[in-house]
Amino acid sequence: MIRNYVKNAFRNLTKSKGYSFINITGLAVGMACAVLIFLVVRHETSYDRFHTNGNRIYRVEGENIKEKHTYPGTYTGMTNALHTDLPEAELVVPILQTRGSTLAVPNSDKRFKETFVFAGNELFHLLDYNWVTGDSRTALSQPNTVVLTRAYAEKYFGTTDVLSKTVQLDNKQDLLVVGVLEDYPATTSFPFDILVSFPTIKSAKPDIDLNRWNGWSDNFQVFVLLKNGINPAQLTRRFQHIVVKYLGKEALADKRFFLNSLSQIHYGSNLGGRSANIPLLKTLSFISLLVLLIACFNFINLSTAQAFKRAREVGIRKAIGSTRLSLVYQFLTEAGLLTFLGALTAILLAQISLPAVATTLAIPLTYSDIFTWQTALFASGLLVLTTLLAGVYPALRLSGMAPIWALKNNVSLPHKQWFSLRQGLVVVQFMVSLILISSAFLINQQLDFFRNADLGFDKSALITVSIPDNKPEKLQALRNQLIESPQIKDVSFSFNSASAESNWMQGMQYRKGVETTDIKTQMKMADSHYMATYGIQLLAGEKLKDTDTSSASFKIIANEVFINRMGISRPREAIGQRVYYGDGQEFATIVGVTKNFNVNSLHQKIDPTVIQVVPNNYYQASIKLQGEKPTAGTVQAALAHIEKAWTATFPNQVFDYSFLDQALAQAYQSETRMAKLIEASTFLAILIACLGLFGLATFTAEQRTKEIGVRKVVGASVSGIVILLAKDFLKLVLLAIIIASPIAWYAMSQWLQNFEFKVEIQWWVFALTGLLTAGIALLTVSFQSIRAALVNPVKSLRTE
Known part of the structure; x- marks a missing residue:
């Protein structure tokens, strides 16, 4: 029986090659899309699941209650506080990440610019590591020791037999290699290749206060391993006590600490530098489902449209004793065969498309990920689901035909509905397409806004270079050499750029009589050239001088948001006002007020910000080139001069640079990826x-062949016949436009809520989308309509 079903299915598929090709192609594209998104989602949701104690590992995070913003970094004093005030913690593990340091092999030319972490030996008891060599109990317990991964041991020494060998940090400090780890898996939020012992901080970073409760960085994070049976929700009072004890009772209104589970770290900021975007994953999953449904709708439409061709077959089968159930099995077999052929094609399409998807999303997916038991299980389930989605309704519809009606001549559908399921499915298909097209338009508008927005400073023609040594004589020597170039306009030394992802946050306090106002402030530690180099506008007061470093008379320049938090609306009124560092007695005097500039990405509102001269915290040189759009030759000449001057000032260091506008664009990677993926999904839909x-x-034209012949005989034109055949489809597209536009508007207005600065949704986007979709539909229908209209009426009517 089954063999007979399959044989008949093959016969019917080969009999209608065109429709079979359309169905197989549509199902293959839909299923390939589903498989690719499955691979992406499976990868992104598998991070950090291999750690034995993963369900007890948490990161201490902070929340600014008033601004509803959380921070993965915390105060350096948190480590000691947790040891003292959180007895529920079995382990407390601080990690400090540092970027831009030079590591070298002594007496060799191997020298690299590296990112690494300072960590204690507790890290190896917190997370699961596989050791090549070394002792996990003592490896990072002593100062000036380092552990490498297998890849980095081979990178530096060409072998994993590296115990007791040394690497040199920033040309001044030798680190003893005490262990080698197996390379970490791709699905980790802790991709550390170089781990330097935490006690080394005292000598390598003497300016870092490890018991500080005023100012923090996201590069310093603290993890805890809770004791068995402890629920983190039970520790709210513990963290409230920590706030009161170390920050003061008044801080409770604006500061909260909490524990974020290890399973959630990959979906936010983490030391790995790459996080998953949950809204993007949900959007991709939903889009892949829609694309698959559109392909199934095609199958349903074409199957039911051909009902009259199968009517006589159904009538004869029923007349000779076939039951409705056996006919259902027959039609489901055909659907299953089509879906199976589509699945085979889908695997091929997924293989072809995987490198592009992996590159776009920056995910390390390979061909081997397709051929896993998880993917095979998903594909099998998808095969069954697609067969049922695409095949059940046509099978029930075709098998339900009455034998008497089915055997009549010139059969047509027994009931003519005012709006059929087939028409409804066409409307849904084009609704999805319209929503995707308009979404792609609006996302690209927002990306254009990001690229062209006025940030309050000039990001063009700016090159940033890291500084390995911030001694004043070194920086002055570098400046003197740099400004000798005619291509360079100005040079500034600072902690970071005017807008950066990694920032220094500082608690400030404004006191007016007995009233105090706490202001969470972003510190821009920079020299006197900073504002000129970045083109930041001074509204009132005077600029800073490089000599404004005396603790007895700290001077700062504040932005408009900062003075507004103070309760001052006019910039001139802020000049001369004192603000205090936290709740202590150390203060600074405001000597200038700048126009607001975006210190963060455009996702966030502008923070209260101050600029202060702090030479010990200069880690970056910002170099402004002449002209807004320098030529390629000018840029190359400037880079050659910068590298020569930098190398002369910092010999035996690794030179690297970046363009500020390109670095700022990295903040919008998620939106750029979403735009590319929605564009691809739109094309597929x-x-x-x-x-x-x-x-x-095609089917409609075949059905109305004789009608077209008669109309041509009585004088109908080709254009008239095209309009006759196309108008019914265009009505459906018009209905889809009317329904899809408000849905798309709502969806995009919700998406735009993620940004503090955003574009306005314009009506013309939906009008343009509708015209474009109607044009595509008209072009598609017209091809067959014109072809039918050009047929010789003699051929159309010769059987009459």
């Missing part, structure tokens, strides 16, 4: 919808 429309138009 339209392709599948148009394939289905093409099939329906």
